[in-house]
Amino acid sequence: GWLTVDPIITTHALTRTYLSGQETIYAVRDVSIAIPDRQITAFVGRSGSGKTTLLNLLAGLDQPTSGEIWFSGDRFDTLSQAECITMRKNHMGFVFQSFGLLPLLTVAENIALTLRIQELSARERNQRIQEVLEWVGLSRRSQHRPAELSGGEQQRVAIARALVKKPRLILADEPTGQIDRYTGKRIITLLQRIVEEQHISIVIATHDPQTMQAAQTVFELRDGQIIDP
Numbered sequence: 001g002w003l004t005v006d007p008i009i010t011t012h013a014l015t016r017t018y019l020s021g022q023e024t025i026y027a028v029r030d031v032s033i034a035i036p037d038r039q040i041t042a043f044v045g046r047s048g049s050g051k052t053t054l055l056n057l058l059a060g061l062d063q064p065t066s067g068e069i070w071f072s073g074d075r076f077d078t079l080s081q082a083e084c085i086t087m088r089k090n091h092m093g094f095v096f097q098s099f100g101l102l103p104l105l106t107v108a109e110n111i112a113l114t115l116r117i118q119e120l121s122a123r124e125r126n127q128r129i130q131e132v133l134e135w136v137g138l139s140r141r142s143q144h145r146p147a148e149l150s151g152g153e154q155q156r157v158a159i160a161r162a163l164v165k166k167p168r169l170i171l172a173d174e175p176t177g178q179i180d181r182y183t184g185k186r187i188i189t190l191l192q193r194i195v196e197e198q199h200i201s202i203v204i205a206t207h208d209p210q211t212m213q214a215a216q217t218v219f220e221l222r223d224g225q226i227i228d229p
Contacts, residue, residue: 006073007034008169008201009058014067016053016224027053029224031067035203035217040195042215043205050224051205052173058203059092059171060084072168093162093170093200097177099154101146101161107133108142111161132160136190152183159190163198170194172204176211188214 016028028050035041035058043051056062058069060076069077071087079087093114094100101110111129120128133139136156146154155175162170175191176184188211194200204211212218220227 006037008037008072009035009076009203010070011058012068012070014054014057014069015065016057016062017065026050026224028057028064031224031226033219033226035201037072037201038195038199039216040191040202040204040214041217041219042212043203043219043221044207044212045221046207049221051221053224054221055171055173055203055205059094060088089165091168093165093167095155095158095162095170095172095175097174099146099151099158099178101154101157103146106143106145107138107149107157107160110146110157111164114161114165128164132164135163136160150183151179152186155179155183155187156190159187159194163194163200166198167200169201169203172202172206174206174208175204176206176208181210184208184210 010033012032014028014031015026018025018027031054043054045051053062057064060079064077067077068075071091076087102113105113108129111132112125115125115128129142130139133142136159138153138156138160141149141153146157149157172191176187179187191202191204192214195202204215206212
């Protein structure tokens with residue numbers, strides 16, 4: 001409690017518009033928020049509310065039309081594409097609704113892909129893969145392929161893949177969207193442990209009530225704007 005931590009991300013008047021014929025569509029409109037470090041933050045809202053666009057902007061996967069994004073004290077939205085990629089590689093992990101695993105690779109190989117970009121010895125790489133698999137409770141599955149796993153297990157592999165590079169931030173888009181409620185609860189508990197024990201910040205776009213309850217900070221979006229609670 002006594003330790004005040006700067007936000008991991010702040011945005012100022014963040015706006016993303018699209019042109020549709022003659023009309024300007026606001027996907028994200030004038031969003032100014034501070035996302036606390038070492039917490040779970042949720043963006044909630046219906047589909048089309050702008051939460052996924054906002055998540056993509058924070059990830060540097062999409063460029064804002066106007067406004068600013070600061071990531072742990074550095075201006076992020078003005079970086080070149082190469083700098084943006086480096087920032088993502090070094091500091092961010094991603095978890096998607098559809099798991100995003102490569103079907104022909106084993107669990108261990110899927111996780112190893114994320115580490116190719118970092119200069120680690122083979123020994124260190126394998127050690128890290130074992131560590132994260134243990135962390136998500138899948139040590140015995142390392143040689144399986146995604147098709148041999150349940151949806152919940154695949155999502156745990158995706159979380160292990162995000163964790164293995166020791167990011168400062170994990171961004172997750174509907175991580176419980178394709179799994180049943182009970183499995184979803186286990187995934188959420190795992191994300192909570194990551195925050196508590198690994199001190200990683202997690203930002204989740206979701207419309208799952210269980211996930212919202214687990215978040216310490218919730219921003220609700222409607223038509224691209226933050227609604228004050």
